[in-house]
Amino acid sequence: MATLAFTRHLDRYLDCPPQTVEAGTVADALALALEANPRLAGYLLDDQRRLRRNVAIFVDGRQIRDRRHLSDALDADSKIYVLQALSGG
16 A cells, blocks of 8 residues: 655644555545545645645655646555645744
């Protein structure tokens, strides 16, 4: 199964430890994560349910191509990393 991990910054505010998911696409993997933790949606998705601009997703070391539909395919052993850019200062 694929492994889905979130940046430690998110884990400070939400309980989102790495998890294994059985999913064919990034969208499927995120749907499972949001089902388990609905509060994640506010951090990852905008009011149109699209990926926020400051969120980046990498699959097996490569940034996803389809930010709109999240249709990038996953392998059975893919590593998915969800990162949230930080700003301020």
